[in-house]
Amino acid sequence: MKSQKEFDAIGHQLVTSIEAVRRTGIEVVEIGRGSCKLKMPLEGNVNHVNMMYAGSLFALAELMGGAVFFGAFDAAKFYPVIVEMNIKYARPALTDITTEYSLSDAEIARIHAEMDDRGKCIYILEQELKDANGDVVAITNGVYQGRSNKL
Amino acid sequence: MKSQKEFDAIGHQLVTSIEAVRRTGIEVVEIGRGSCKLKMPLEGNVNHVNMMYAGSLFALAELMGGAVFFGAFDAAKFYPVIVEMNIKYARPALTDITTEYSLSDAEIARIHAEMDDRGKCIYILEQELKDANGDVVAITNGVYQGRSNKL
Numbered sequence: 001m002k003s004q005k006e007f008d009a010i011g012h013q014l015v016t017s018i019e020a021v022r023r024t025g026i027e028v029v030e031i032g033r034g035s036c037k038l039k040m041p042l043e044g045n046v047n048h049v050n051m052m053y054a055g056s057l058f059a060l061a062e063l064m065g066g067a068v069f070f071g072a073f074d075a076a077k078f079y080p081v082i083v084e085m086n087i088k089y090a091r092p093a094l095t096d097i098t099t100e101y102s103l104s105d106a107e108i109a110r111i112h113a114e115m116d117d118r119g120k121c122i123y124i125l126e127q128e129l130k131d132a133n134g135d136v137v138a139i140t141n142g143v144y145q146g147r148s149n150k151l
Numbered sequence: 152m153k154s155q156k157e158f159d160a161i162g163h164q165l166v167t168s169i170e171a172v173r174r175t176g177i178e179v180v181e182i183g184r185g186s187c188k189l190k191m192p193l194e195g196n197v198n199h200v201n202m203m204y205a206g207s208l209f210a211l212a213e214l215m216g217g218a219v220f221f222g223a224f225d226a227a228k229f230y231p232v233i234v235e236m237n238i239k240y241a242r243p244a245l246t247d248i249t250t251e252y253s254l255s256d257a258e259i260a261r262i263h264a265e266m267d268d269r270g271k272c273i274y275i276l277e278q279e280l281k282d283a284n285g286d287v288v289a290i291t292n293g294v295y296q297g298r299s300n301k302l
Contacts, residue, residue, distance in 0.1 A: 017199045020207050023174050048168045054233045055210040056171050062205055082205045086237045 002071075007031045010070045014063065024059055034072035034103035038063060041096050052093035052137070061087060061127050061140035064101050068125070069146060072108045077149055078115050083122070084143040095132035101125055111146050119151035153222075158182045161221045165214065172214060175207055185223035185254035189214060192247050203244035203288070212238060212278050212291040215252050219276070220297060223259045228300055229266050234273070235294040246283035252276055262297050270302035 002010075011028035015021060025044050029037040038060055045056035062085060069080040103111075107123065114121030122145055129138040153161075162179035166172060176195050180188040189211055196207035213236060220231040254262075258274065265272030273296055280289040 018197075018204050020175065020196050020204045024171065045171050046169075053169050053171045054213055054236070055206065058209045058213075058236070059206040062209075082240055084237070084239045085205070085209070086235070088235045089233055 001033065004032075007033075007071060010075075011036075011067070014067055014070065021059060021063060024056055026060060026063065028067070029098065030100075031067060031071055034068050034108050035101065036064060036067035036071060037098060037100040038067065039096055039098045042094070050094075052097060054087075054089065057089070057093060057097065057129055057138050058085070058087055058140075060097060060099055060129060061085070061125075061138070061142060064099060064125055064127060065123075065142050065144040068101055068103050069123075069144070072103055073112060073115070073146065078146055079149065080144050080146050082142065083145050086141045088139045090136050090138055093129075093131055093137040097129050097131055097137060099127050099129045101127055115146050115148045119148045121146045152184065155183075158184075158222060161226075162187075162218070165218055165221065172210060175210055177211060177214065179218070180249065181251075182218060182222055185219050185259050186252065187215060187218035187222060188249060188251040189218060190247055190249045193245070201245075203248060205238075205240065208240070208244060208248065208280055208289050209236070209238050209291075211248060211250055212236070212276075212280060212289070212293060215250060215276055215278060216274075216293050216295040219252055219254050220274075220295070223254055224263060224266070224297065229297055230300065231295050231297050233293065234296050237292045239290045241287050241289055244280075244282055244288040248280050248282055248288060250278045250280045252278055266297050266299045270299045272297045 011031040027039045040060040047053040125142045128136045162182040178190045191211040198204040276293045278291045
């Protein structure tokens with residue numbers, strides 16, 4: 001089990017290692033074993049009519065696939081890639097936007113075993129992105145593949 | 152019919168009016184009546200393993216919905232919103248990436264008539280994002296709604 005200090009280091013890496021992600025100002029609110037809460041600030045991410053830009057909402061959801069993965073598995077042995085993502089925009093995003101996700105213990109065990117056995121494993125995250133009032137602004141379905149470095 | 156100078160002004164507006172889009176360095180290669188070619192530079196948009204970041208590929212495809220709309224309709228009367236987007240990642244993007252799209256005359260006429268009659272109209276763009284070798288790196292399906300300001 002990783003320490004909170006290790007989880008915080010993973011979170012820092014997550015929002016700084018890709019320049020285009022860092023530019024959005026996205027923040028890790030909480031991170032643990034296979035679980036994470038992320039926040040996209042409205043400031044710096046508005047469109048021409050002062051709602052959150054569609055691409056920043058996408059970036060918020062997309063990053064979760066890495067966040068829960070690196071919080072659950074050993075980055076020296078495994079890495080994730082994105083296969084497909086769908087995003088439905090439900091209402092204008094007028095505040096900072098958050099999303100949270102937890103892989104269950106059973107899902108962590110399944111992904112780990114398949115990556116060990118077959119070198120790769122599909123995992124799917126369904127997320128609801130919410131504004132400061134708790135209203136859903138977007139719904140996403142992301143398909144990722146976890147891979148073993150030995151593949 | 153707009154002049155090329157007007158189209159170029161639309162293109163400039165397209166890549167500068169949303170800060171998060173401007174930050175990517177995306178370029179308008181060509182723009183005309185309902186047609187556009189866009190380029191996302193690899194530089195500034197790489198991920199931690201030096202391929203183009205998934206979110207920058209999304210941004211490239213997403214922007215096309217506005218590009219072809221503003222190249223076809225009067226921005227004083229109509230505006231587009233994104234409803235839903237799906238993106239499938241086909242292979243690593245290791246060069247600058249381009250996409251081009253043209254609305255047919257019939258599609259422009261359909262969207263214009265529906266926006267005039269009903270105040271809104273759904274339009275769908277299917278795109279193939281290509282690398283410098285012409286290989287497809289991602290396939291997108293974007294659902295947009297054109298709206299009349301009078302709605």
